[in-house]
Amino acid sequence: MFDYLIIGGGSAGCVLAARLTEDPHIHVALLEAGPADRSVLIHCPAGLAVMAKFSLHGWGLNTVAQPGLNGRSGYQPRGKVMGGSSSLNAMIYTRGHPVDYDRWAAEGNPGWSYAEVLPYFKKAEHNERGADDFHGSQGPLNVMDLRCPNPLSELFVQAGVQAGYPRNPDFNGASQEGVGHYQVTHKNGERYSAAKAYVTPHLQRPNLQVFTGALTTRILLKKNRAVGVEFEHQGQTKQLHCQREVLLCAGAIQSPQILMLSGIGPKAHLLDHHIVPLHPLPGVGQHLHDHIDVVQVVDAPAALDTFGLSVPGAAKLLKGVWDWREKRSGMLTTNFAEAGGFIKSSPAERVPDLQLHFVIGKLINHGRTTTLGHGFSCHVCLLRPKSYGSVRLASANPQDLPLVDPDFLASRDDVERLIKGFKLMRGILAQPALAQFGGRELTATAAAQTDEDIEQAIRNLADTIYHPAGSCRMGQDEMAVVDAQLRVHGLQGLRVVDASIMPHLVGGNTNAPVIMIAEKAADLIKAAQQPL
Template sequence: MRSFDFIIVGSGSAGSVVAERLSANGRYSVLVLEAGGSDRRFFISMPLGYGKTFYDKSVNWMYRAEPDPGLAGNADYWPRGKVLGGSSSINAMVYVRGAPDDFDEWRDEGNPGWGHADVLPVFRSLEDHDGPARSLGKGGPLHVTDCSKSFHPLANAMIKAGQEAGLAYNADFNGATQEGVGPFQLTTKGGRRMSAARAFLRPAMKRPNLTVITQAMVTRVAFDGKRATGVEFVRNGKSETVAAGREVIVCGGSINTPQLLELSGIGDAQRLRGFGIETMHHNAHVGEHLQDHLGINYTYRANVSSLNQILRPWWGKALAGMEYLFQRKGPLSISMNQGGGFFRTDPSRMRANMQLYFQAFSTLVPKNGERPILTPDPWPGFSIGLSNCRPTSTGSIHIRSSNPHEQPRIIPNAFSTDHDVAEMLDAVKFLRRIAATPTMSRLIVEELLPGPACQSDEELIADFRRRSGTVYHPVSTCRMGPDPAQSVVNPRLQVHGVDRLRIIDCSVFPNIISGNTNAAAMMVGAKGAELVLEDQRQSR
């Protein structure tokens, strides 16, 4: 049996960082097991290739949630990365750390070392920003780009309209304040996606003490009593067991991590018995407390050219493609989200509770097999989208059976609280305020979705229940906390009740953050790795 000091399950946003940090000093042997394959694919590297990977089963788990009453019975689609870099290899690349209060809340819930003052240096150590914003770090492995000079004029018009609707201009959502409207910072470099694999894992793979095995589906954590000793995985139809001399570190994300724990006998004992799984350690919180951001777009027909006219016709694709191939510039080199912001649905709120997204194209006409970003609508159009920052609805993710290849049951419970419904109603009304500003009203021919017939509160609520969906930020299914009766891992990210097993990914978030989760996942990876190294130093 092969043996390594550390086994890391998953090479996503957190796992790639953990692998880089634990292998850096050359003292430890590190194994990374990734269920997916290589990230060296053109449509992963090209930022707007996001539309191609959205339904590509070769790099995407392509999960489906259960039919959700809060979403008018829809079974929401949940893409997740199944590739080196995980979801950072297929996401929309917006880099937002989260509001400072988010992390102070983590600390105040009994998790010392996780306040904003504690995690800010960790963020900065990761970052290498090329723009004027002073809040972001310089010289780190993760390049963060200011793409504002490449925005389509419609995106700039939407930023101006946001100011006319009462929002302050904010050039840096990672700075002193999150609230306002402006350009998003993006995880790209030289016109290519800067995934966690590109930033952290690929450079680390040159080290002799780091081994990465792809197409390796981990099926169970192995134990000797209550001590994790290794993992079992399947590759090319063959089962193999590898031993961990120091720790097993699960970085599977908010879906795969609780799935693996339950398959390994850690979870609610009654649930596990129902699937014929022997309970190694009872913890009813595994897979519970799921939180996610929900989003919706309002879409408009314009009287000026949008990205639709560039990306829809074959000749436009050809020109954009040549510009990208030869110069790494143009619309293919940046995110679909060209600007946005954060706002309060009620001025009495202490901080922003909604996030805006501006998209200088529209995709009402469906296309089989892909999200039609690269083949948008044949008319000039654009979208203004939003998502809730701190929803109060919670769901769950649990195994369906003892078969590790069967997708888990995802129950989001979207809009299951009056709070979430009320704030989304206020938020969509604010979208129409933006559309009614002098700047936008001059450019809009008509509102296409939901359309002018949708006016009453009841109609607006019915519409956002029918059309809203995940914005792909699931967290908290193995949340952190000091009390084993209320959480899955302690503040050092060790699984309660067992030894030598740690979780380092978005599933440990005590609560969801305000904004995109990729940056915070990488921060958790870096801080989690430092906790591992601290414990190793103390044990010596």
């Protein structure tokens, strides 16, 4: 008999597994649907490009057709491997803006203000720059400056300064605004996922049992209490039971799916799929939102330091393979999106509402479309979208992927901010620091000069930058799914701990915030423990 059952071996699940098993008397099972994180493509930072191109270690999710994207289906890469999306992502360490967390608290979620969550960011972090008022140096998650940054990343920062933006050495420090180099979750030239930081060092703990290849099919309820989990493992249907709590950490797409498969969710929707509504909860799967993003690609044959298919590029890549294998250094230690920035769509904005990611290669269709030659790209994403969608069941079969509908660009405000952002991004890329390469904006966006043309280019090209959230949101109203302790409303012994609980998206990449959420949740869980 276990004390806790954790569903999902992604960032949040890994944190909880490590923190709860610090007590040798607490027994924990961690269930991950994917395999162990053994692939070299995970551990070599540049391997993310290969995983993206061939959709490796993921669920194979796409959105339903999006009216705001001219009827296109968007790509939704979610990790199906130990470490979850932290084993696939671009390893950028950003937290969002303090106002994001203060907004959570102001909307009726005590304990979630920036001042109250900052200690958990610091607790998680081992920043190689050292500790200060904003950073920790004793935590499990290694954060560092890139070991071998590409020279074009610095040129992008210079271009941003030339365009009038301040250089910012720390997006997680006193101010978020400006352009600069991202810190990354690397260590010694390798990816440092949540699995590597939190679970791998503790696999020998006798009170931790990890099940990989374990697809959760439902949470077991006894009256109004979660008492166990049913899952598919090695071709068999199995059950585990727990004495304390089930902790659902399957992410913003799968967490609401698992709740609904378990009879927890919107009553009419469950009945449509012949699922008995054991605990009607209308907000499950609602309020999904994501960072919508559009990329400008520049063809620049003279920019030979970028990643590209060419004879010189192949020679550099072969050297990079040798450098990484022998010394864990060189060009394969890149995360591709090495630099970026946080900017305002207009001076009237209180805080940055747009984020830039500069990529040292020509990024088309999430890197899944092969293109010859050299060049660079830049993303601009909308940090606080006003468009909200849903996650719904496709069927009652747990093997069937859910229906993901972020309803991108449903809000006119989102469209107008992204148009402004696209023009600001174009202005940065035109500055002398990058213009020296004589690059040419690819046709897909180059012809778009008026606001109307840019809007159509955005609708033809925009997609997620991989930050779905909010589908089991925290709050006190009738559409909230969990309370400020992350307990599912109306049930005992069940919490949700992942990006799905975010009342609103944070203004930045979401991996560090999810790790913070789990660090805080671990303390909430420990504080609630009663003697057995």
